[in-house]
Amino acid sequence: MTAGYFDGRALPGQSLLALGARLGYTVLALDRPGYGASSADLPHGQTLAEQSATVRAALAAYAARHDLGAGVFVLGHSYGGKLALTTAADGLPAPLLGVDVSGLGHRLAVPAHDLPSAGGQGHWKHNWGALRLYPPDTFRHCPDIVAPMPERERAEVADWPARFASVAARIRVPVRFTFAEHERWWRHDEPTLAELPALLPHAPRLLVEHQPQAGHNISLGWTAHTYHLRALAFLEECLAGKAATGTTVPAAA
Incomplete structure (x- = not known):
């Protein structure tokens, strides 16, 4: 999807961009390389490492x-969650406060042959879940934000479970994972989630939460506003932690 995913218009209050700005934050939504305006210059997209460097x-x-x-x-x-975690691990050009990720885990809930293909056929239920989880106007707006997955990005889809540990081990800020109640791409059972603390040994705080009545695309569903409020509350907690301890990850050299 393009960055428009975070600017949902099917429901009043749904947009993270509008909510963040209204609460006094600066919110910057980026299209991943190969999406939006960069799709013409990068028709094959970029690898995850290249995307991290670009961001x-x-x-x-x-x-x-x-x-x-x-x-x-x-x-x-x-997939943007993979990029968020990788970018945090690689180091930012500014102090990093924390990372919030949804729709992503570290163990797949589907076999490899069910992962996105060139045409993307057969993935509707995994990407969305039940229709009742989304406002009726959602799919009228979808043509503006849904885009084909570029070839170089798609080639690495199956690699994330093997790559996760090395990325997670380099993250040194608070991290929050949110799993939709009806998430179908990633396992979010208790034994699987119990593995996360050991995989993020340097994260000073780790939260794992579930969003009731939500499908994979949480920010486009009925509960988008609730999820966004909780994400911004986590940001406030990261700010409070920084104020109390004076610690954060400094800008990368």
Whole structure:
């Protein structure tokens, strides 16, 4: 999906961008490389490592022109969650406060042959879940935000479970995972989630939460506003933790 995923218009109050701005935050929504305006220049997309470098360069350019205040809080969904965690592990050009991820785990709930293919056929139920989880106008707006997955990105889809541990071990800020009640791509049973603390040994705080009455695309569903409020509350907690301890991850050299 494009960055429009975080600017849902099917329901009043659904947009993370509008909510964050209304509460006094600066909210920057980026299309991943190969999506939106960059799709013409990067028709095959980029690998996850390349995307991380691109996003860090984009944030550096933004930081050169804007006051970042206390620092940066990174939020990502699904494949964008992989990018959020990887970017946090690689280091940002500004102090990093925390990472919030939804629609992503570390163990797949589907066999490899069910992962997204070039055409993406057969994945509707995994990507969305029951229709009742989304406002009726959601799918009228979908053509504006749903895009084909670029080839280089799609080639790495199956690699994440093997890559997760090395990424997670390098993260040194608070991390929050949110799993939709009806998440179908990723396992979120208790034994699986109990593995996460050992995989994030340097994260000073780890939260794992479930969002009731939600499908994989939480930010486009009926409970989007609730999820976004909780994400921003986690950001507030990261800010409070920084104020109390004076610690955060400094900008990367």
